[in-house]
Amino acid sequence: MASGWRMNLNHDYAVNLLKGMxxxxxPSGSEEEISLFLADEMRKRGFDRVWRNRVGNVYGEVGSGRPTVLLCGHIDTVPGRIPVRVEGERIYGRGAVDAKSSLAAMLNAAILLKESNLKGKVIVAGVVDEEGGGKGIKSLLRENIVIDCAIFGEPSGIDNIxxxxxxxxxxxxxxxxxxxxLSAQPLLSNAVEEGIKFWLKFKRICEEKYKSPHGVFYSLTPALAKIYSRSTTGSIPDICHMNIDLRLPPTIPPEKAIEIVASAIEGFRGECGCDVGFRVISxxxxxxxxRGNIVIRALREAISEEIGGEAGLIRKTGTSDMNILGLHLKVPVAAYGPGESxxxxxxxxxxxxxxxLASIKIYKRAVEKIFNYMVK
Ligand SMILES: [Zn+2]
Known part of the structure; x- marks a missing residue:
């Protein structure tokens, strides 16, 4: 089977690797097994260097020197098992889209690149906790790995970046x-009911003042992720906690969003029967x-050469590890990966x-193009 690797993509291997993953x-917090599995896989496939770090990120390197391209995916998923099964052209499983296909494709692309005449170095990184607090990408940054640019493996669809x-x-x-x-309820205010009043008020403020005519990407969008209460004497609830998740457009940096929340709370204090406060969690x-950076240029050309047509450039309403690395290292980045997000x-x-399978070829071609642009 190994001989199939000579310059060619081995479909069986690629599909089996993904199924294995x-x-x-x-789920976030339980990545050890997959991290060890990938380390082993990369060793077997002859990566030049394979290592794992303190938090469980797994890395495999092919080639040497500069430029160095980071292909970064995440090895955690959200919780919720989905039995792995193949139906026709589809493979079902938790993480099939977000984002094990991307990472498996990156690993396959690195194997193909290793077989070609590499003009630099490729590091494939599988980081932990992307769906959690980003522990993996933050620890990658602390390792001070020198990179010149990065592609993040997140589902964008085959022809979008x-x-x-x-x-x-x-x-x-x-x-x-x-x-x-509880029998005195007409006389007392109830922390859960006050919490709900605040949430509805806050949601209305976001809709009235911070909803953009240009769509969700440009709007401040809130979600009530969790609400839970306590009653310290077993009677009317006197404590209500709400986890609120705000998605921020580029026009509203976190400091501004915090001011918006603080002012909504200030306004609510005047009209409610409770003591209200907030804490920032993350x-x-x-x-x-x-949009003109070399990673995007390379991906656009690779997509049009592999599958034809113009690649679309998209904005996503979620958040990814690309935010953290892009802001920290200030090197060219983009996210690309198979699957419908x-x-x-x-x-x-x-x-x-x-x-x-097509995305493997696109990653490979894009990395070759990046090397060609950078090595004059
Ligand atoms: Zn993801």
């Missing part, structure tokens, strides 16, 4: 009221890449096998 359930992601601000808002006997700034985090995640 999907068989390993790896993602150049922009929204930011996020995760908050915990807490309402506290006096407690008392922040990721919005990120918009330069609408299927991400659903119970129906599947990847089209042909699309997955």
């Amino acid at each position: 999907l068989e390993i359930y790896s 993602t150049f922009a992601y929204k930011g996020h601000l995760k908050l915990k808002v807490t309402c506290r009221t006096a407690t008392g006997h 922040v990721v700034k919005p990120y918009v890449a330069d 609408i299927l991400s985090h659903t119970h129906n995640e599947y990847i089209n096998i042909r699309e997955y």
